[in-house]
Amino acid sequence: MGLLETIREPGHLNSLSSQQLTELAQEIRDYLVANVSQTGGHLGPNLGVVELTLGIHRVFDSPQDSIIFDTGHQSYVHKLVTGRQDFSTLRQKGGIAGYPERAESEHDIVESSHASSSLSWADGVSRAYQLTGQKDRYTVALIGDGALTGGMAWEAINNIAADRSRKVVIVVNDNGRSYAPTVGGFANHLAALKHELQNKVDKVRLDSRYERTLDIARTKLQKSGPLGQMVYRGLHGMKAGIKDVMVPGGIFEDLGMKYVGPIDGHDLQEIEQALESAKNYGGPVIVHAMTEKGHGYAPAVSDKDDMFHAVGVIDPDTGEALAKSSGKSWTSIFAQEIKDIADEREDIVGITGAMLIPVGLKPMAMAHPGRVIDVGIAEQHALAMSAGLAYGGQHPVIALYATFLNRGFDQLLMDVALHKAGVTLVLDRSGVTGPDGPSHHGMWDLALLQFIPGLHLAAPRDAVTLREELREAVAISDAPTVVRYPKGSVGPDIPALERTADGADILRRLGEPHAESGQRDVLLIGVGAFARLALDVAELLGSQGVSLTVVDPRWVMPVPASLIELAGEHRIVVSLEDGVRAGGVGSRIRQEMRAAGIDTALNELGLPAEFIKHAERGEILVEVGLTPQKISSDILAQLSGDMVPFARTEGERPKHTS
Numbered sequence: 121m122g123l124l125e126t127i128r129e130p131g132h133l134n135s136l137s138s139q140q141l142t143e144l145a146q147e148i149r150d151y152l153v154a155n156v157s158q159t160g161g162h163l164g165p166n167l168g169v170v171e172l173t174l175g176i177h178r179v180f181d182s183p184q185d186s187i188i189f190d191t192g193h194q195s196y197v198h199k200l201v202t203g204r205q206d207f208s209t210l211r212q213k214g215g216i217a218g219y220p221e222r223a224e225s226e227h228d229i230v231e232s233s234h235a236s237s238s239l240s241w242a243d244g245v246s247r248a249y250q251l252t253g254q255k256d257r258y259t260v261a262l263i264g265d266g267a268l269t270g271g272m273a274w275e276a277i278n279n280i281a282a283d284r285s286r287k288v289v290i291v292v293n294d295n296g297r298s299y300a301p302t303v304g305g306f307a308n309h310l311a312a313l314k315h316e317l318q319n320k321v322d323k324v325r326l327d328s329r330y331e332r333t334l335d336i337a338r339t340k341l342q343k344s345g346p347l348g349q350m351v352y353r354g355l356h357g358m359k360a361g362i363k364d365v366m367v368p369g370g371i372f373e374d375l376g377m378k379y380v381g382p383i384d385g386h387d388l389q390e391i392e393q394a395l396e397s398a399k400n401y402g403g404p405v406i407v408h409a410m411t412e413k414g415h416g417y418a419p420a421v422s423d424k425d426d427m428f429h430a431v432g433v434i435d436p437d438t439g440e441a442l443a444k445s446s447g448k449s450w451t452s453i454f455a456q457e458i459k460d461i462a463d464e465r466e467d468i469v470g471i472t473g474a475m476l477i478p479v480g481l482k483p484m485a486m487a488h489p490g491r492v493i494d495v496g497i498a499e500q501h502a503l504a505m506s507a508g509l510a511y512g513g514q515h516p517v518i519a520l521y522a523t524f525l526n527r528g529f530d531q532l533l534m535d536v537a538l539h540k541a542g543v544t545l546v547l548d549r550s551g552v553t554g555p556d557g558p559s560h561h562g563m564w565d566l567a568l569l570q571f572i573p574g575l576h577l578a579a580p581r582d583a584v585t586l587r588e589e590l591r592e593a594v595a596i597s598d599a600p601t602v603v604r605y606p607k608g609s610v611g612p613d614i615p616a617l618e619r620t621a622d623g624a625d626i627l628r629r630l631g632e633p634h635a636e637s638g639q640r641d642v643l644l645i646g647v648g649a650f651a652r653l654a655l656d657v658a659e660l661l662g663s664q665g666v667s668l669t670v671v672d673p674r675w676v677m678p679v680p681a682s683l684i685e686l687a688g689e690h691r692i693v694v695s696l697e698d699g700v701r702a703g704g705v706g707s708r709i710r711q712e713m714r715a716a717g718i719d720t721a722l723n724e725l726g727l728p729a730e731f732i733k734h735a736e737r738g739e740i741l742v743e744v745g746l747t748p749q750k751i752s753s754d755i756l757a758q759l760s761g762d763m764v765p766f767a768r769t770e771g772e773r774p775k776h777t778s
Contacts, residue, residue, distance in 0.1 A: 236270025269496025381408030522562025579648030631667025
């Protein structure tokens, strides 16, 4: 039996010797490589926090003390030492989640994987402990330097620092990266911090007697008349000057928070000494730990793009991917097209939030390095800045994961849309994304964007329409545009039979209209990548003698008038969208139909307004009933009058009320 198998709760770490802890750290790295290589997951980040996690759990007493992980992708080691040692189904349906999850353990607190929020949580948790008299409980937040590029982290630090009595310890995991190398002025500040003399200074400054002595001296000098006040001002200025030279954490000290570090984040003894000092201080402290992403695993360390931030199934010995992707990805199609557009237009400016490679802006950055801006994990800033760029005559293209649009919604509404700014957002990983779970599904955007005045929203179905809709989007200069597409391979092109005057594509017609009413049975509206699902449903219905039309709106906002006309030519309309159905595209089409006086029944199919757990995309779609078999069965029931909404009877003509 290895040491790891004997660790069933954090308290079991306390009896281990220094040598045993070193052995345990290696066992954990071996375990992570062996297991994550079989399932995929966030390997590099977790290899980099092994010692930090062990140190936190040895110095603090979870769950009595609250341990909060920013983003949470670096919580695998935490899971292992809190009794979860079956990673065989990591990120799979029914298996351990890739992020903290309260249902798994009392040691997990924050489940969201959106960065920069952990310090706000720490502020709230520590306030709650203070208000309820639980003054013996500590709140510990582990946050990466990449997440500190997000403004919300600094809002929280500002509030935490204002109360020196709260027991908050912020551990900065500084590996110089988020997904990619950390950018911005703060990153430069961290990079400049030196280790020289720091630990000796910290031990003095974190001794509670240091603060008491300063308070006594300050009070006595300020009460001893003009001479004493003059001496105090001189000593205070000298102290500040010495501190700026000797103590590199000035940016934190200036906010009123104690700073420890930088320390070696892979030296267990140094980590524990720093954390013990921070704990004994009894007030807010920042512990700055320097770590290496992928530490101890050569293939990760040598991967300069992302140091194995997230991997699929790989060979554990070489790090080589074993499951090769079939076909081109949506991201790669966008990457080439935006680079080509930038070659043609000097006003195109790419913007990313710390994800240059994942969202496909690297080719453009290599060709036009001065025209791609990485703002760090700062979506709010990216959106507001883009309005300024548009005002200055540029056309910004902001590439984000769809789930992260939520973070910049106010700026999209009030800075971009209100000012009719020509800004294009490209939302990658829209819809169901699969194994990363609730906070990574890009399922909210279709509903969120519906009520933004003037916004144009496109959902391409294949590579051809992605290219053309992206070009159409950047041609609009007086309103925001959005182009969204899913994760994974793009699949074969889906040709259209015809295109309407306002840009909707007719993909399929089956059967003839009914003689009495002149209508076909079903209008299937496939939004974006769900056009393929609509065609699969059409095949099943066609085999049952159902007449139908399949249409891809291409641009779902504003709703094409031709779509509303087609709705009046069918007995029932069924919309299919890879987003929440509440307030989504189907709901918008229903409103437009009613406004036009068209009473055709409409069934909006999409995702439930729920937080959907991690599983493969196909498994999730089966679970929520978005399969060709389930959809076609329900439509047959609606056509026969056995299920609401009821389709018009075959001979019944539509009623136009406008």
